[in-house]
Structures are given as C-alpha cells and as structure tokens.
Amino acid sequence: MSITAPLGFRAAGVTAGLKTSGKPDLALVVNDGPSKSAAAVFTSNRVAAAPVHWSREVVKDGRVDAVILNSGGANACTGPQGFQNTHTTAEKTAEALGVSATDVVVCSTGLIGEQLPMEKILAGIGSVTAALAADGGPAAATAIMTTDSVSKQAVFTGTDTEGKEFTIGGMAKGAGMLAPGLATMLVVLTTDADVQPEMLDVVLRDATRVTFDRADSDGCMSTNDTVVLLASGASGAVPSAVDFGAGLTEVCAELARKLIGDAEGASHDIAIRTFNAASERDAEIVSRAVARSNLFKTAIFGKDPNWGRVLSAVGTTDAAFQPDQLNVSMNGVQICRNGSIGDDRNLVDLEPRAVLVEIDLQAGDAEATILTNDLTHDYVHENSAYSS
Numbered sequence: 001m002s003i004t005a006p007l008g009f010r011a012a013g014v015t016a017g018l019k020t021s022g023k024p025d026l027a028l029v030v031n032d033g034p035s036k037s038a039a040a041v042f043t044s045n046r047v048a049a050a051p052v053h054w055s056r057e058v059v060k061d062g063r064v065d066a067v068i069l070n071s072g073g074a075n076a077c078t079g080p081q082g083f084q085n086t087h088t089t090a091e092k093t094a095e096a097l098g099v100s101a102t103d104v105v106v107c108s109t110g111l112i113g114e115q116l117p118m119e120k121i122l123a124g125i126g127s128v129t130a131a132l133a134a135d136g137g138p139a140a141a142t143a144i145m146t147t148d149s150v151s152k153q154a155v156f157t158g159t160d161t162e163g164k165e166f167t168i169g170g171m172a173k174g175a176g177m178l179a180p181g182l183a184t185m186l187v188v189l190t191t192d193a194d195v196q197p198e199m200l201d202v203v204l205r206d207a208t209r210v211t212f213d214r215a216d217s218d219g220c221m222s223t224n225d226t227v228v229l230l231a232s233g234a235s236g237a238v239p240s241a242v243d244f245g246a247g248l249t250e251v252c253a254e255l256a257r258k259l260i261g262d263a264e265g266a267s268h269d270i271a272i273r274t275f276n277a278a279s280e281r282d283a284e285i286v287s288r289a290v291a292r293s294n295l296f297k298t299a300i301f302g303k304d305p306n307w308g309r310v311l312s313a314v315g316t317t318d319a320a321f322q323p324d325q326l327n328v329s330m331n332g333v334q335i336c337r338n339g340s341i342g343d344d345r346n347l348v349d350l351e352p353r354a355v356l357v358e359i360d361l362q363a364g365d366a367e368a369t370i371l372t373n374d375l376t377h378d379y380v381h382e383n384s385a386y387s388s
Contacts (some may be wrong), residue, residue, distance in 0.1 A: 002153030004137035005169040006192035008032050008232025012131035013143025016124025018072030018110075018117060024143035026124040027069040029188050030097060030132060035233030038064035039200035040105065041208055043225035049076035050083040051106040052224060054090065058105050062197025064230055065103040067188055068093045068128075069144050070121060071173070073110040076223040085116050092122050096129040107186050107226050109146055109173060141171035144186055148173050149262055154254040156247040158239065166193035166237035168247050172255040174222075174262075187212070187227040187255060193244055194233035203245040204229045211252035214284070215371045216291045217263040218379070260371045265378030267353065268300050274359040275367035282319035283368035286359060289313045290370075297375035300355055305348035307336040310357065320363045327360035 004011050009031060016026040031038075040059040042052050058064060068089060075082050086106050094101040108116070131139070141151035152172040159165050174185025189204075208227055229248070239247075261269050272290050277283035290296055293313040299306040307328045314326065328336035333348045 002137035002141055002155060002171045003029055003169045003188055003190045004134055005155045006167040006190045006232065006234070008034075008192050008234030009190050009230070010132040010134055011136035011140040012128045012133060013136070013139035013141070014124060014128045014131055016070070016127065017120045018070060024139065025070060025072040026121065026128050027140040027143035028093070028128045028132060029067045029140060029190070029230070031065055031190070031230045031232050033232055033234070035194060035231055036063045036065055036103070037195060037197045037200055037231040037233070038062060038229060039197055039204045040226060040228040041205060043222055045221045045223050045225070047077065047223050049074055049108060049224040050078060050086045051075055051108045052226060053083065054086045055105040055107070055226060055228070058102060059228070063103055064105050064228065065099040066093060066097055067105040067107060067228055067230070068125070069107040069186060069188070070116070071109050071144050071146050073108060073114060073116045074112045074224050075108040075116050076112040078113070078115055081115060085118055088118065089121060089125070092125045093129075096125055105228050107224070109144065109186050109224055112223060137169065137171065144171070144173040146173065152255055152258040152262065154251045154258075156251045158243060158247045160193075160237040160239040160243065164235060164237035166191060166235045166239055168193070168251050170251045170255050172259060174259045185222060185225055185259070189227065189229040189248065189251065191229070191231050192233065192235035192237070193231060194236060194238045195231045195244060199241055199244070200229050200231060203241055203248050206245055207249040207252045211249060211256045214369065215256040215260050216288055217260060217373055256371060260373055263373040265376045265380070266373035267376055268350070268355050268374040269353055270300060270355045270357060270372045270374065271369055272357045272359070272372065273367060273369040274361060276364060277361045277366045277368070278320035278364035280366045280368050282361070282363070283366050284370065285317050286314050286319050286361065287368055287370035289317050290357065290359070291372035294375055297372070300350065301374035301376050303350040305330045305333075305335055305345045305350060307345065310359065311336065311339070314359060319361065321361040325362040327362070329358040331356055
C-alpha cells in the first residue's frame with residue numbers, strides 16, 4: 001500500500017480532467033496524526049516552479065497536514081498568476097480537510113509554461129477528498145504519473161529499541177529530467193514512527209544525497225523536484241536516527257532504482273561504481289561524468305563495451321588518479337588494466353538490461369555509485385514528438 005502502509009495516513013488518486021488521455025491526474029495524501037512532523041527537499045534549479053516556492057515556506061515550521069499533487073501541468077514559469085493558483089489549490093484543499101492552507105504542500109508536474117486549468121483542479125479537490133482511504137496509496141501513485149509507464153512504490157518495516165514496529169512508505173514519479181539536486185521529480189514518503197522535524201530533516205537529506213541525488217538519467221534537472229517526508233507517530237515507535245535513517249535510505253534507494261528502470265526509452269539500466277577513490281566526492285564526480293557522456297550511453301545502447309569512452313569521461317574530472325593506474329570493468333570483465341588494454345572486450349555480455357561499470361582509481365578507499373541508462377532512438381523520439 002506504499003504511502004498508506006504506515007498507520008495514520010489516507011490517500012487517493014482521481015481523474016480531474018487535466019490529462020487529455022483521461023487518466024488519473026490528481027492525488028492527495030493526508031496525515032491524520034497524532035503527529036504532523038515533516039521535512040522536505042526541493043530542486044536546486046534556480047528556475048523553480050510556483051508550487052516549489054509555496055511548499056518551501058510550508059515546511060519551514062516542520063508541520064505538514066496534507067500533500068496535494070497534480071500531473072498534467074507543471075505550473076512553472078507562470079508568473080504571479082501561477083503562484084496564486086498554487087495558493088488557491090492549498091486553500092481549497094485545506095478547506096475540504098479542515099486544516100490550515102499553510103500546512104498543505106502543493107506539487108505539480110507536467111508541461112512548463114502553461115497555466116493550470118483551475119476550474120478542473122478545484123472540482124477535482126472535492127472528488128479526491130471524498131475518495132480518501134487508508135488503502136489509497138496505489139491510486140495516488142498512479143495519479144502522479146506523466147511519461148512513467150508504471151507507478152513506483154516502496155515499503156520498509158523496522159523496529160525501535162523497545163521492539164515497537166514502524167513502517168516507512170514511499171511513492172515516486174519520474175521517467176525523464178532525472179538529474180536532481182536534493183530531490184528527484186515528485187516523491188512522497190510517509191512513516192508512522194514518532195520522529196521530530198529536526199531529525200526528519202537530517203535523515204532525509206542524508207538519504208536523498210546517496211539515492212535520488214545519484215540517479216542521473218539524462219543530465220536534465222526539473223523545475224519541480226520535490227521530496228516530502230511526513231511522520232504521523234501513530235505506531236508509537238521511536239527509532240534511533242541510525243535505524244530510521246537506514247530504513248529511509250532503503251526506501252529511497254528502491255524508488256531511485258525504479259525511476260531509472262522506467263527512464264524514457266531506455267534499454268539498459270546502468271550502475272557506474274567508482275571505487276578506491278581518494279574521497280567520496282571524487283568517486284561521485286567520476287561516476288557522474290561517465291553517466292553524462294552521450295558517447296558512453298550510446299555505446300551501451302549499441303552493446304559496445306567501448307571502455308575508451310569511459311576513460312575519456314574520467315579524464316575530464318579533477319579527481320585524484322594517475323592515468324596509467326586506471327582499471328575499468330564491464331559486467332565483470334576487466335577490459336582496461338592500468339590505463340591500457342585489458343581482457344578481450346568481446347568477452348563482455350551487454351545483452352542483459354542490467355549493466356555494471358566499475359572504475360578503479362587506485363587512489364584511496366572511497367566509493368560511490370551513480371545510476372543511469374543508455375541513450376536510445378526511443379528517448380530521442382519521445383522527447384521530440386511532443387512538448388514536455
């Protein structure tokens with residue numbers, strides 16, 4: 001039940017008529033408490049959408065009662081009217097729930113540069129509120145999809161030091177523009193653990209840093225990226241920061257993998273692991289440089305284990321390494337050894353969808369993995385055949 005697996009939450013997803021396809025496009029997640037603790041992270045894109053500006057203010061006091069999300073329109077680059085539409089959406093949702101508008105996070109996704117059809121959204125708020133249910137998580141996850149082919153959900157269950165059980169649930173949307181800073185597309189996370197806002201903020205930033213921040217599909221950052229975490233406290237469990245953080249990271253990692261696995265047009269899911277680096281930062285920038293190399297991504301699409309394209313990307317970074325000490329493996333075959341020719345590249349099997357590229361810098365003991373995908377004809381077609 002994803003976001004409604006934890007106690008204290010209701011959710012729903014309905015069709016408000018925002019999508020010409022007639023598919024569900026309006027979702028609502030409500031925290032029934034007893035606690036209303038929350039934290040969130042947002043896109044670092046300087047061209048941020050109106051709902052991002054609104055929601056940043058909402059979460060500052062560490063309380064969120066509800067999250068209203070629409071697909072079918074980003075409400076980005078829409079000027080003062082766009083911000084007013086966000087405000088009106090929050091007010092209408094708050095009125096329907098009997099809460100304050102300043103405790104309602106608003107999220108939007110879809111086409112940039114067009115005003116939302118507010119008459120449809122306002123009518124839809126009545127419908128989605130009436131549909132709220134304790135098992136409504138899957139419906140909400142479906143309603144936030146845009147170019148996604150499947151909904152993305154995850155659940156984790158753990159215990160605190162006294163043996164009390166707590167649950168963390170999550171839903172995400174995103175199939176393109178996945179190169180986030182602090183978040184990725186739209187993600188709602190829920191938990192029935194009793195966790196204060198200050199701790200939520202710390203563990204959320206730690207979790208997103210090593211999961212969503214390392215999902216880099218196409219090097220493009222959205223104007224609307226939001227990850228919001230709500231805690232109801234309904235289970236009575238009080239986990240440590242370490243235990244809760246581990247569970248949250250597991251949920252975020254699963255969602256990040258599903259985002260990359262559903263990337264627009266992709267035929268390969270690629271994990272780029274850089275290890276034996278001088279620092280985690282070095283390992284991350286090396287893996288990301290390779291992930292953003294169109295030459296590398298097209299080679300994988302063509303099932304060509306072209307390790308020269310990996311090394312050329314590594315060489316663009318300022319990471320600590322010696323060129324004659326670099327090792328590169330693809331799917332377990334070390335095809336580059338000490339910056340030169342390794343095992344026969346024809347031994348590499350790139351038929352499976354999963355591809356593991358491992359880069360050994362021989363410069364330390366740190367590592368980091370970036371998740372990406374190949375660059376295909378279908379990606380080009382999908383992103384050129386319509387406005388997105």
